[in-house]
Structure formats: C-alpha cells, structure tokens
Amino acid sequence: MEGQRFASVSQNRADLRFPFPEHFVERLTGKTLIRLGRQAKFLTAELSSGEVLVMHLGMTGRFTVEAAKLGEFHHATGTDPAHDHVVFRMEDGTSVTYNDPRRFGFMELWPAEQFEAYPRLMAMGPEPLSNHFSAAYLDTALKDKKTPIKSALLDQSVIAGLGNIYVCEALWRAKVSPKRLARSVPGQRAARLAPAINEVIAEAIEAGGSSISDFANASGELGYFQHRFAVYDREGEACRTCGDTIRRLVQSGRSTFYCPSCQR
Template sequence: MPELPEVETVRRGLEPVMTGRRILQADVRRPDLRWPFPPGMAERLTGAHVVALRRRSKYILADLSTAETLLIHLGMSGRLLISGATLGSFHHPHPAPAKHDHVVLDLEGGARITFNDARRFGAMDLMPTEGAGAHPLLSALGPEPMGNDFHAAYLAARLRGRATPIKTALLDQHLVAGLGNIYVCEALFRAGIHPARLARDLTGAEVERLVPIIRDVLVDAIDAGGSSLKDYRQADGELGYFQHSFRVYDREGQVCVTPGCGAIVQRIVQSGRSSFFCPCCQPQ
C-alpha cells in the first residue's frame, strides 16, 4: 500500500499538469473500484477546472471550480499516470488503452491522467469542497506528521497510558495520518526504539527524538520519489528509489548498517505486519 511519501510524490508530479487546467473530458469506464463511483461522476468532472491539488494522509484531493473535491486513493495497485505532456526533458505520448485503465481525464493543454488499478482496491469520490474534512474517509484522521500539529507534546500525550507496542501506535491513523509499515520501521531504527516497546513506556527524551526523525525519514523518502516494492510508480511512470536506502526494512538476516554494530537485522510479526529492527541498536 503506498504510504505518505509515495502519495505526496504522485501529487507533486500531477500538480504542474493539473492545477489551473480544465478537464475537457472525463471517461469513467466501470461503475466502481473498491466502492461504487458517485452518481454522474464523468459529467460532474467534465468542464471543471482543477483549482488546487492537495494531499491528506494517503489521499489526493483535487479541488474543483464546481465547489466539489475529487478524492483519490491509490489502494494497493492503483497508479495515476500522465501522458501527452512534457515532464522535464521527456515527452510521454498517450499509450494505447490498457485493460485496467478505469478512469481517464483529458485536460486542456493535451495532458491525460489515467487511473490504472489492476486489483481495484483504489477509490474515487466527489464531495463538497467546503467541509471536505468531514468525509468518512478523512474525518477521524490524526494530524499530518509533517505539519505543525504533530509535535512532541502531542505525541507524548497520545502515547501516555497506551499499552500497545509503539510500532502499532504509530500505524494508527487516528494518532498520526499517513504513516505506514515501511517508514515506521525506518523511523524507529533511526530513533533507537524497539518496535515492541510499549508506547506508554517511551521516555520524554525518546518522544522528543522520535518526532523530528519521523519527519526526516519522510522527507528523505519523498526526495527519493518514494519506495517501489511491487506496484508503485511515480506519475511519470518512473520507479521510486528510497528502497535502496532502507536501513532495516526488508533486510532480515543482513548485517546492521550502523558502523561497528555487526548485529543481524531481525523480523517479528506485529498485528499481521512485519517489523524489522536491529536488536543491538534498538534494545528492548
């Protein structure tokens, strides 16, 4: 599942192509993805200008001139791909329609945005822009980890008395929005915190250290275009490269990257998800 860095990378790729442009034609080629599309979605999108392109957690939000916002969730295998536009020094012509191209947006200026989703776990919805935060998928989300509302005092208060592992706590989208398995593993490694430590047992100093480290990991991942493990691609079709910088994630059985450590990276399963850690750098 794409996490915050992957979704933000896609949003940044789409922004110069979509923002300020009119949707000349919206082609909706099936009635649903994970859930049914809203009624008349093609007609409601056609003719609208894209006023702004935002991200909330793992969702892309396109604010439209019609006072509606298009919500997009990539799901496990969804891709938003650009064609017919010059990106950097490369021109991407329109490809032939593919089997899993479910929604196609043709924009003024010649660009085309194609939502391709082989497994159909993605989603699209339309909602009033005013009060969009009340949408069922957005209303219960915690603060953005790169925003001003996510700070050490907030995190310490939310972890206080919480008898769940810190890894599980940070994956709770009600506590902080957008974090997923990869980047929580990486942040806990950099902070020297074992993923099985109970959230309530973290010291104030550990929480103070963890918050900026979470931000640093996310910034590093965004700068690298996200992590491509299976299906993820950037909006121009290119792979992300942060997987080449993993320090613990997916490195079970390999030597820890910390100079002079020599310990072997281990893996445990927590709430059905793999957690990777160094037993020396992250003592329990």
C-alpha cells in the same frame, strides 16, 4: 491540471475499493480543476462545481500523465492497461490515467463547503512535517495507548501519512523496539522518535519515494529510497549499526523489520 477543464472522463468499471460516486463521469466532465492538494495519503482536487474529488492510491494505485505532445514525458515503467480504471482527458490534450491492479484505491466526491466533515479525514492525526507534530505531541498521543508502538504509528489518527516502510525505518533510527507498548514511549524515546520520523519522511520525499514493485511518479520515474532502507525487507541481513541480524515479525497483520540489539 490546475486551471483546466476536464474535456472527457473515462470510467472503465463500477468500483475500485468502493463504488465510484453516482454519475461520476457527468459530475467531472466540463468542470474546471481549481486546485490540487494532499492531506495525509489522500489527494484532493477542488472543482468549479463546488465539489472536491478525493483520490487514494491504496497500495498499487498510480497516476500516469501523458502530454499531448508525444515525447514530452518518458514512461520508465509500464503498467498493464487492463487495470487502467479511469482516464481524465484535460482540455489541452493531456491525459491522466489511473491504474491500480489490486484496486485498493478509490475516488469519491464531497461538497467543498463541508469538507471538514469528510469522514475519512476527520480523525486524522497531524502531518509529520507540520508544526502540529513534535515530541511533546507524541508524549500526549501515546501516553494511554496499550498497543505496540509499531501499530500506534501506523494508526493514521495518531500521525497522518506514515506507512509500514517508514514506521519500521523511523523506529530503527530512534532505537525504539517495535514491540514496546506505545504508553512506554513518551519521554526520552519520544524525543528521539519525533525527529527520526521527520528525517525518514523528508529523505524519502527527496529520494522520490520507495519503489519496491509498483510505485512510480506521474511521469513514470521510480523512487530511490528503497536503496537506503536500514531494516525494511532486510530480514537475515546485518544491521548497519551493530552487525546483528535484522529480524521480521508480524504485528497487526503487517510485517515489522527491526534490529533486536539496537532497538530497545
């Protein structure tokens, strides 16, 4: 998409999670996409108009790329076309379709020169694989938090980009109980947790992500990290380290999976 103009844009409904920006189609059509990027779970596209197109997949959003030449991409998994909400057609004939059954995703436009004031990213914590993230950072960020460590790690203002799966997996690797209050983690536990978070994220990226029911990459290929889950969605199964039974509990309305013996 980079360096190409939007030849046409189809917007098939008025809203996703939020309403589309006013005159969304007109503000994209004919503009050149200068650069694609990502911050936390937000995708960004800098436009020749001076605006940034911000996109979020929510839980079930998916972009599928189809090249003009048939057969250039293979679609391993199909999606219901009833949920194709936006189609970008680029000038070389490639189409990029946004499909999202639950419509928890969204698209917004924001002026590039004021992008540091984009509200949804202003309070973001550091990226796990960046130099700003470390055990020392966790020591500081968690020291006054009265919420369970599981909830704290899901808080994007503490650390950006971790979701429910990877928080569960990182806590298991670090042998930290999800029920432990965040303020009791600084010190030795944070020293284990920071590298565990890095490992989980790096391995999941290498495996192409986690495909439970919806996730697929832009050419339709599924991820493989779900085959390496140690605790997530393994309630009642044996812990790979100690053999004890993996348990499930609900924290902040989200399922947590953990080993009661390994994680303290």
